[in-house]
Amino acid sequence: MSEIVGVTLQGVSKTYAGGNVAALNTIDLEIRAGAFFSILGPSGCGKTTLLRIIAGFEYPSAGRVFIGERDVTALSPRERDIAMVFQDYALYPHMTAAQNMTFNLRNRRVPKAEIARRLAETASILGIEPLLHKRPALLSGGERQRVALGRAMIRKPQIFLMDEPLSNLDLKLREQMRIELSRLHQALGVTVVFVTHDQAEAMTLSSELAVLRGGTLQQMGPPDRVYARPANIFVARFIGSPSMNLLRASVRGGRLVMESEGTALPVPADARLQEGEALLIGVRPHDLKVGRKGEGGLAVKVALTEHLGRHNFVVCHPVGGTACLHEQDAIQFETEASVRYPVGTELELSAAPDALRLFTPSGERRDEAP
Amino acid sequence: MRLRRRRATELAAVGSGQSRVYRGERLAPALMLAPSVVILLALVIGPFVFLIDTALHRQNLFQTTPPRYVGADNFYYLFISTKFQVALVRMLVFAVTALAAEFVLGFVLAAWVHRLRDLPGMAIVRTLLTTPILVAPIVAAVMWRFMYQPDFGVINYILGLVGIPKPGWLSDPDIALFAIIAIDVWQWTPFVFLIVLAGMYAIPRSLYEAAKLDGTSPWRQITHLTIPWFKRVLVIVLLLRLIDLLRAFEVIVATTQGGPGDASYTLPVLVWETAFVNFQMGDAAAASLVLLVIVTIVITLLIRAISRQGVVGQGRR
Numbered sequence: 001m002s003e004i005v006g007v008t009l010q011g012v013s014k015t016y017a018g019g020n021v022a023a024l025n026t027i028d029l030e031i032r033a034g035a036f037f038s039i040l041g042p043s044g045c046g047k048t049t050l051l052r053i054i055a056g057f058e059y060p061s062a063g064r065v066f067i068g069e070r071d072v073t074a075l076s077p078r079e080r081d082i083a084m085v086f087q088d089y090a091l092y093p094h095m096t097a098a099q100n101m102t103f104n105l106r107n108r109r110v111p112k113a114e115i116a117r118r119l120a121e122t123a124s125i126l127g128i129e130p131l132l133h134k135r136p137a138l139l140s141g142g143e144r145q146r147v148a149l150g151r152a153m154i155r156k157p158q159i160f161l162m163d164e165p166l167s168n169l170d171l172k173l174r175e176q177m178r179i180e181l182s183r184l185h186q187a188l189g190v191t192v193v194f195v196t197h198d199q200a201e202a203m204t205l206s207s208e209l210a211v212l213r214g215g216t217l218q219q220m221g222p223p224d225r226v227y228a229r230p231a232n233i234f235v236a237r238f239i240g241s242p243s244m245n246l247l248r249a250s251v252r253g254g255r256l257v258m259e260s261e262g263t264a265l266p267v268p269a270d271a272r273l274q275e276g277e278a279l280l281i282g283v284r285p286h287d288l289k290v291g292r293k294g295e296g297g298l299a300v301k302v303a304l305t306e307h308l309g310r311h312n313f314v315v316c317h318p319v320g321g322t323a324c325l326h327e328q329d330a331i332q333f334e335t336e337a338s339v340r341y342p343v344g345t346e347l348e349l350s351a352a353p354d355a356l357r358l359f360t361p362s363g364e365r366r367d368e369a370p
Numbered sequence: 371m372r373l374r375r376r377r378a379t380e381l382a383a384v385g386s387g388q389s390r391v392y393r394g395e396r397l398a399p400a401l402m403l404a405p406s407v408v409i410l411l412a413l414v415i416g417p418f419v420f421l422i423d424t425a426l427h428r429q430n431l432f433q434t435t436p437p438r439y440v441g442a443d444n445f446y447y448l449f450i451s452t453k454f455q456v457a458l459v460r461m462l463v464f465a466v467t468a469l470a471a472e473f474v475l476g477f478v479l480a481a482w483v484h485r486l487r488d489l490p491g492m493a494i495v496r497t498l499l500t501t502p503i504l505v506a507p508i509v510a511a512v513m514w515r516f517m518y519q520p521d522f523g524v525i526n527y528i529l530g531l532v533g534i535p536k537p538g539w540l541s542d543p544d545i546a547l548f549a550i551i552a553i554d555v556w557q558w559t560p561f562v563f564l565i566v567l568a569g570m571y572a573i574p575r576s577l578y579e580a581a582k583l584d585g586t587s588p589w590r591q592i593t594h595l596t597i598p599w600f601k602r603v604l605v606i607v608l609l610l611r612l613i614d615l616l617r618a619f620e621v622i623v624a625t626t627q628g629g630p631g632d633a634s635y636t637l638p639v640l641v642w643e644t645a646f647v648n649f650q651m652g653d654a655a656a657a658s659l660v661l662l663v664i665v666t667i668v669i670t671l672l673i674r675a676i677s678r679q680g681v682v683g684q685g686r687r
């Protein structure tokens with residue numbers, strides 16, 4: 001097996017011929033050897049472009065790409081020792097699963113016995129022995145997915161690239177394949193670069209992730225860190241479901257006071273805030289608690305309850321109007337499934353000081369030193 | 371009014387489960403179809419019957435004697451004539467050579483244009499490459515006859531500049547047939563090119579990219595990916611071209627009329643000459659029936675061979 005290496009991008013930009021905006025904007029990434037690295041972002045943010053640059057299907061307009069220590073910026077895909085699982089799997093339709101998986105080895109004239117040995121090995125890891133003689137047309141989505149994985153695995157490449165490999169599967173299968181991918185990654189110990197627009201997928205699978213928006217890197221780090229300390233309100237709202245609530249407030253008399261509302265929240269102890277400073281407060285739905293009336297908190301009226309089994313999500317509107325909300329028109333919070341609030345109930349919400357994330361009005365993280 | 375009432379009773383009968391429909395009612399659909407069937411028979415079967423009938427008679431349009439029934443004589447004399455045997459061979463040489471050239475060239479051109487598809491100006495190249503199809507065959511033939519002209523034709527002019535001996539393209543018996551094949555290749559390669567190119571565009575880009583990652587050489591890409599992908603389309607193009615090539619005659623008649631000697635004398639030319647130069651309608655009809663049978667046999671055999679391979683009707687995805 002080839003030695004496991006990482007990928008480094010240095011100042012990679014990409015402007016497509018004919019495109020007037022940059023698909024990627026000076027991206028610096030450090031993907032460690034053996035990492036399960038997710039590239040996460042909304043549609044059109046440049047995830048696929050980034051992956052294709054790593055693969056060598058596109059050349060960067062500026063910047064360099066390294067695989068391990070090797071500068072591969074000018075190398076063709078063939079010379080990079082990578083394998084890719086395509087979003088549509090890209091299985092050769094006229095070949096059986098076995099032929100699909102071994103095509104690369106046959107191209108490189110690997111001895112027949114060796115091919116047979118590796119095929120058997122890969123097929124047994126993936127549990128697809130019974131499918132080997134079938135053509136892709138006769139396979140289900142999940143089975144095709146496995147064959148595509150097998151085709152990538154059999155070569156024992158240095159890097160695995162995957163472009164939304166699970167997005168064509170139904171929910172149940174997707175969860176199952178998630179577990180499988182995780183298991184495979186651990187078993188093989190290879191470096192995986194995984195593109196997805198599904199934050200839950202990225203959160204559960206990756207050891208590290210990067211969030212992209214409009215071709216610009218927003219944040220990079222382990223999922224729990226990105227979740228806990230989002231770099232800006234875009235990351236804050238993109239990661240976590242349902243999204244973080246964002247409230248407008250300003251500092252008055254050492255307390256955070258809502259716009260238009262007059263309700264106040266306790267200030268986080270470690271934040272050095274200036275009197276009169278305007279802020280955005282981010283608070284996750286599960287951090288909002290229903291306080292007792294008159295204790296001071298955000299007064300809201302229940303509009304809707306979503307039952308999700310173990311939890312309920314309660315959607316409510318601020319009594320004092322929506323001026324205190326930032327780019328959203330309702331507040332969501334989480335309760336136990338047994339707790340039910342009839343529509344129209346008036347509640348007061350509060351949160352522990354350390355559950356609050358502070359951002360500047362322009363959306364950058366504030367609770368670092370000013 | 372009466373019609374409407376009858377229709378109403380019929381509907382009522384159907385509705386109540388009774389099936390007492392008048393015979394006239396049952397005949398109505400057949401009667402309505404009858405005119406089209408008659409026209410169809412007259413247009414398709416009619417000429418065919420007439421052709422067979424003609425083939426069984428001796429008839430020369432220059433003589434006033436009425437057609438005389440001769441049974442299979444016309445076929446007999448056709449089969450034993452050396453002209454027929456020569457024509458058969460020439461026809462096959464013409465068809466097979468042109469077919470091979472058109473396929474190889476069409477494929478290479480399509481692969482080339484497809485590979486360079488992202489370069490600017492490729493759309494213009496594509497259009498230019500397809501224009502020969504738009505030229506009427508007879509115009510193409512006349513045009514090429516001028517270009518082939520030994521003394522002032524453009525081809526020999528260029529050869530003269532380079533200092534290569536100038537052949538008499540259409541007058542040299544060793545060259546004539548191939549010079550005509552070149553015209554057909556010029557005109558119909560674009561057809562193959564266009565369809566193959568369309569097939570290549572239909573292949574998802576990711577398949578080629580997967581092949582690239584799999585370290586597939588450009589040649590193996592064609593043999594292991596492109597060709598299997600649209601085998602069926604290729605087969606249909608092959609059939610269409612073959613039928614056309616076996617029947618080709620305007621281009622020959624407009625250039626050499628089968629000559630020099632019998633160098634380009636194919637079966638369709640034989641039919642044309644017998645009918646419209648010698649006016650022996652019986653012999654011409656017999657020859658054209660033989661041509662029809664040959665084309666039919668070739669096509670049937672090909673389709674058989676292909677469907678046995680499982681190309682026809684095989685799901686692609």
Ligand SMILES: Nc1ncnc2c1ncn2[C@@H]1O[C@H](COP(=O)(O)OP(=O)(O)OP(=O)(O)O)[C@@H](O)[C@H]1O
Nearest residue numbers: 016017019023042043044045046047048049050197
């Ligand atoms: N071949 C191309 N030519 C021109 N522009 C392109 C090309 N491919 C992508 N783009 C543009 O680059 C930007 C990024 O596209 P990309 O495919 O990388 O997005 P993505 O994050 O993968 O989106 P999705 O989640 O929808 O797949 C988009 O604005 C897109 O329109």
Ligand SMILES: [Mg+2]
Nearest residue numbers: 047048049163
């Ligand atoms: Mg994409």
